[in-house]
Amino acid sequence: VYNGGDHSGFLLEGLILPPVLIVDVILGLLGNVVALWIFCFKLKSWNPNNLFLFNLVIADFLALVSLPLRIDALLRGHWVFGDSLCRINLFLMFSNRSASIALMTVVAVYRYLKVVHPHHRFNSMNKRQAAFLSLFVWLLVISPRVPMLAYNHIKGSGNATQCFFFTSYKEASWAIIFLVGMHRILTVLEFIFPLALLLFCSIRISRFLKKRQMGKPDKVRKAMRVCVAIVVVFLVCFFPTTVTTVGVWAIRSYRPWDCDSFYTFIQLNIVSLGLNFLNSALDPVVYVFSSSMFRRALCSSLPRTLRCRRLCEEATLDGSWSPEPACWCCSFKGCLKPSA
Structure with a gap:
């Protein structure tokens, strides 16, 4: 969240973000608590796909757990939970967003290889190898966010205290400026490369199935639905943040005197973060599309x-x-x- 020193700008995010985040938390926790319950207590057997999905549930759940403190700060107009919780809150928000993106991409690539390259050695991985791959993904996405925990992100004092990562450059140290720059680079790269992979997988699956005219149309349609569902969720939730991040970057680099445009893009970037966490509410739909075992476990749990x-x-x-x-x-x- 950005604070350029003018707290009148806080009104936009204070008005729009709380209801959006509240909806994200309610829908997301309902869906992900049910998903956790099914994975932990109802699923009778596991395969690599289900392990990837389980890790996606964990990432979404941790991201959603971080939001109530942010909602409270937006409603109060200031942060009351201290420096330590501020660091943890920001770390959970951004690292689990990255983990969710990475794991969604792994699920899509796994589905692509199952359909288009059924004899690829990736398809023969066992549960232990899938667990190691999941651990590697977690380490890959968390490592760049760990420095967030090393710095104080509290700004202001008293009733004006805020927990902000995007701080005013006039008062920020070189380390914070570097972290903010790295965060913006990661935000763009985390969108472009996964989206390219998701589109590639969807197009290749579609062409492969049309060309081969496979004899199991139901299986074909399920594979396509997985990729389409992930691409749609990905675009809706992460495209606005990427566009506004690029806008902030471009204005600061090429029009540093245009403070009004810079401030507008900062506010739009903050508001778009609400859509990022909508992803955690929509991911349970991906679980239903992606795993027949999950669907059957869900079915057996219903009246x-x-x-x-x-x-x-x-x-x-x-x-x-x-x-x-x-x-x-x-x-x-x-x-x-x-x-x-």
Whole structure:
């Protein structure tokens, strides 16, 4: 969050961000708590895809947990939780945003290799290797954010105290200026490269399936839905922040005298952060599209009258039907049990 010294500008983010973040937290925590419960207690077997999705749940959950303090500060108009929580709060917000992007990309690439290159050695990885890959992704995205924990981001005093990472350059040290610059570079790169990979995977899957005319159209459609869902979520949640970040960067570099435009882009950049965390609320949709085991576990957890025929049929098609009555899917005509 930026503070250029003029607190009248705080009104825009103070008016728009709180309701947006509150919606993000409510929807996101509901979806991700359910997802955590299914992964921890209802999923009977694990594969690499589910391990990647589980790590995505953790990243989203930690990002959402950091938001109530930010909402409180926006509603009060100042930060009351001290320096240590300020550092932790900023670290959780930005590092888990990066982790969510990286893990979404891994899920899409994994799906792409499964469809287009089924014999690729990446597809033969076991759960242990998938866990190591997930750990590597976490280390990769967290490492650039660790320096956030080393510096004081509290500005002002008394009722004017704020927990800001994007500080006024007039009062910031060279280290903070470097961190802010690195953050903006990462914000752009974290959008461009994953988006390029996501689009590549989607286009290649589509062309491959049309060319091969594979005999399992349901499996084909599911693979495409995964990539399309991830691309749509990615664009909606992260494109506005990337555009406004580039705008801030360009104005500061090429029009440093244009304070009004600079301030406008800073405010739009702050407000767009609300969409970043909408990603954590939408990711449970990705879990439903990405994992048949997750869908079946979700189906078995619902009241029998709410379970859908489609999930039931899907379970019989891939041979993974569980004969337990709790896993039967029902329609308005009664309970459906797969034929032998």
